[in-house]
Amino acid sequence: MSKLTFNTLDNLNHFYPAVAAVVSVRGGERPNALACAWHSALSFRPPLYGVLIAEKRFSHHLIVEAGAFAVNFLPFEKAEKIAGVGRNSGRDLDKFAAFDLQTEALPDALAPILQDAYAAYECRLVERHPCGDHDLFVGEIVRAYLDESAFDAESVLAVERLHPALYLGADLYTTTVEAPPRRLRGK
Numbered sequence: 001m002s003k004l005t006f007n008t009l010d011n012l013n014h015f016y017p018a019v020a021a022v023v024s025v026r027g028g029e030r031p032n033a034l035a036c037a038w039h040s041a042l043s044f045r046p047p048l049y050g051v052l053i054a055e056k057r058f059s060h061h062l063i064v065e066a067g068a069f070a071v072n073f074l075p076f077e078k079a080e081k082i083a084g085v086g087r088n089s090g091r092d093l094d095k096f097a098a099f100d101l102q103t104e105a106l107p108d109a110l111a112p113i114l115q116d117a118y119a120a121y122e123c124r125l126v127e128r129h130p131c132g133d134h135d136l137f138v139g140e141i142v143r144a145y146l147d148e149s150a151f152d153a154e155s156v157l158a159v160e161r162l163h164p165a166l167y168l169g170a171d172l173y174t175t176t177v178e179a180p181p182r183r184l185r186g187k
């Protein structure tokens with residue numbers, strides 16, 4: 001081996017940074033939201049988006065009960081709200097009130113859409129796959145909401161205007177620097 005050495009499997013933060021999203025859900029008594037760094041697009045047609053949620057999270061059973069969730073993407077300047085919903089449980093407090101989470105007035109939405117988001121996917125839960133201590137919830141995106149000023153004509157995030165919230169692990173957040181995107185198509 002060159003500069004790589006064997007390491008323990010503790011603190012597996014090596015794969016970060018990852019976009020820190022906020023997953024929101026309608027609750028029986030009140031809505032809830034949690035921070036989610038483990039998420040991914042899964043399919044374009046049909047449009048599927050996956051989030052990995054540990055069974056011990058309060059949100060877990062709310063998502064199963066509601067059969068729906070939303071994935072909200074917030075800018076770096078709202079990282080304190082992401083940390084707030086990621087370090088507290090909806091079992092103990094109303095996070096929407098505690099962290100001033102305002103929602104779009106969409107009575108028919110399957111899950112709360114956050115006004116702080118520059119993009120949000122409203123998802124209907126279509127599959128649940130146990131995966132170690134997390135469950136992969138597969139959502140079919142039924143509606144996508146965008147702040148168009150955050151994107152260019154090809155729906156690519158305009159990182160010179162909008163700084164995404166990136167999570168590093170260990171409660172650390174960062175964002176993109178002022179490096180103009182390079183379009184690389186390979187040889």
Ligand SMILES: Cc1cc2nc3c(=O)[nH]c(=O)nc-3n(C[C@H](O)[C@H](O)[C@H](O)COP(=O)(O)O)c2cc1C
Nearest residue numbers: 034035036037038053054057058059086088089090
């Ligand atoms: C930046 C960040 C990312 C997180 N990502 C995930 C995740 O992908 N999946 C998960 O189950 N929990 C994740 N968590 C932990 C939950 O957000 C946290 O335990 C939260 O308090 C759960 O809230 P709830 O009990 O109201 O559902 C993350 C926490 C932070 C701070």
